[in-house]
Each structure stands twice: as C-alpha cells, then as structure tokens.
Amino acid sequence: MRAPLVPAAPAARRLAGLALAALAGAASAQDEPGYTPDDALLQQVETMARNGAAAATSEQGSGVRVEVKVGKLDPRLKLAPCLRIDPYLPPGLPVWGATRIGLRCTQGAKAWNVSIPIRVSVYAQATVVRSALPPGTVLDGGMLMQSEVDIAAAPGAAVPDPALVIGRTLGRAVAAGATLRQNDLKPRQFFASGDTVRVTALGPGWQVVTEGQAVGAGIEGQSVRVRTDGGRLLSVRPTGDHQVEVTL
Numbered sequence: 001m002r003a004p005l006v007p008a009a010p011a012a013r014r015l016a017g018l019a020l021a022a023l024a025g026a027a028s029a030q031d032e033p034g035y036t037p038d039d040a041l042l043q044q045v046e047t048m049a050r051n052g053a054a055a056a057t058s059e060q061g062s063g064v065r066v067e068v069k070v071g072k073l074d075p076r077l078k079l080a081p082c083l084r085i086d087p088y089l090p091p092g093l094p095v096w097g098a099t100r101i102g103l104r105c106t107q108g109a110k111a112w113n114v115s116i117p118i119r120v121s122v123y124a125q126a127t128v129v130r131s132a133l134p135p136g137t138v139l140d141g142g143m144l145m146q147s148e149v150d151i152a153a154a155p156g157a158a159v160p161d162p163a164l165v166i167g168r169t170l171g172r173a174v175a176a177g178a179t180l181r182q183n184d185l186k187p188r189q190f191f192a193s194g195d196t197v198r199v200t201a202l203g204p205g206w207q208v209v210t211e212g213q214a215v216g217a218g219i220e221g222q223s224v225r226v227r228t229d230g231g232r233l234l235s236v237r238p239t240g241d242h243q244v245e246v247t248l
Contacts, residue, residue, distance in 0.1 A: 044087050045116060045118065046068045048087050048089065049101060052095030053096065053122055054066060056095060057124070064123070065124070067123070068119070068120055069119045070101075071118060073114060080105070080108055082105035084105070085103055085104065087101050087102065087104075088101070088103075090102050095120055096122070097153065097154075098118075100117055103116055121150045121153070122152040123148050123150055123151070124149070124160075125146055126149050126158040126180070127144050127145075127161065127162045127164075127165065128144070128146070129143060129174045130176070133170055134170070135171060138167065139166060140166060141162060141166055144165070144180065145162065149179045153179070156182055158179050159181065165185065170186065171187070189218060189220070190219075190239075190240060190241055191241070191242045193214055196211055196212070196214075197214050197243060197244050198244070199226055199234070200246070201246050202245060202246070203247070212229065212234070214226055215233070220238060222238070
C-alpha cells in the first residue's frame with residue numbers, strides 16, 4: 001500500500017521557490033544579449049579616430065585619405081544600462097592601424113569602462129618595391145616606384161619619395177609590392193669614433209653651435225657621446241654627415 005503524500009512544510013516551499021527564481025534569473029542573465037553601441041556613438045568613435053589620424057599625418061601634406069572601420073564589442077560583455085557614454089583615446093595608444101577607442105559610462109546605475117576595436121587606414125603616396133629584394137641590396141631608382149598605399153598597415157614610417165633612399169642599403173628582405181619603410185633600411189654611419197663633429201645645442205628660443213670630438217661611431221637612430229672643446233661630455237643624436245644635435 002502506497003504511503004500518503006505529505007504536504008511540504010511552508011519553509012520548504014519558500015526555499016524551493018527561491019531556488020527556482022534564482023535559476024530563472026541566471027538563465028535570463030545568460031541569454032541577455034551583450035551591449036551594442038548605437039549609431040550616434042559609433043559616429044563619435046569614427047570622428048575621434050579620423051581626427052586623431054589627421055593630426056598624426058599633418059606632415060604628410062595634401063592627398064592623404066583616411067578610412068576608419070569600427071569593430072564590435074566582445075559579445076560576452078554584460079554592461080549595465082547607461083545614459084551617457086563618452087568615447088576617449090587611451091593614453092599612449094596611437095590612432096593608427098589596428099587599435100582601440102575607449103568607452104566610458106559616466107551616467108548610469110553602474111560605471112564601466114571598456115574599449116572597442118577599430119582599424120585606421122591612412123592612404124598616401126609612398127615608395128613601393130617593384131620586386132622582392134634580399135638584405136644587403138643597394139637601392140637604385142629602377143627597383144622602386146611611388147604608389148598610393150596604406151601607410152598605417154604595418155609598423156615603421158613609410159618612405160614618401162624613392163629619391164630619398166637611392167644608394168641606401170636594405171637591412172632586411174622586402175617582398176615584391178611591399179611599402180618601403182625606414183626600418184627596412186640599414187642605419188647609416190655619419191662619422192667614426194674620434195672624428196670632429198658639429199654640435200648644435202637647442203633650448204627654448206635659442207641655439208648654440210660648437211664643435212666636439214665623437215667618443216663613438218655616429219649611427220643613425222642611436223645616441224652617441226661627444227666631448228666638447230670645453231671638456232664636457234654630452235649624449236647627442238647624429239643628424240647628418242659629421243653633425244649632431246642635443247636638447248639642453
């Protein structure tokens with residue numbers, strides 16, 4: 001004979017109800033879609049990226065074309081509703097190539113701070129290699145041409161004009177059709193250790209030119225020490241044939 005059903009105690013029923021509510025809430029949170037920026041915010045992000053890229057390319061002159069593609073936030077993010085979201089440029093992060101723009105909630109029930117991926121393409125005239133070249137190649141005009149390329153597509157400053165690198169030596173291999181960049185070139189040696197060099201000292205609103213003796217070889221992009229006629233030892237940057245500069 002089957003035992004009669006015993007009604008659940010009130011306390012047990014309450015616990016069961018709380019458990020079911022918790023499970024339902026968890027399921028709802030998991031099914032909730034991630035935050036998606038609206039069109040107005042995406043336009044703000046694109047404008048900020050364009051302005052940042054324009055500032056970075058101000059020295060390129062006319063004919064520079066900037067394109068910005070705004071990505072999507074990680075769909076796994078569960079962000080609280082927000083009345084005001086301010087985009088910002090993360091400190092030290094260039095608005096160039098594959099990068100990010102910060103999004104900060106400043107008016108909401110819960111503050112949050114995330115970033116959204118963007119790609120900034122900067123099209124300008126630059127030097128392109130006609131065919132694949134090995135390291136050690138001494139460049140001549142027939143190896144190079146000028147074309148519109150995305151100068152932000154890879155690290156390193158693009159060489160704007162082929163004439164600037166005629167006679168320079170490649171420090172590494174360059175693929176056919178690749179944009180020639182400064183870091184593809186072997187650094188130049190402007191003077192040897194012991195040579196006399198022209199020292200230009202720069203300060204706020206003033207400039208002094210003197211002479212000194214190089215304590216080491218003057219390699220492009222590397223600092224070197226120079227001893228002035230007065231015996232002072234300076235750390236300077238080579239800027240050309242037997243020329244250095246220092247900011248005091």
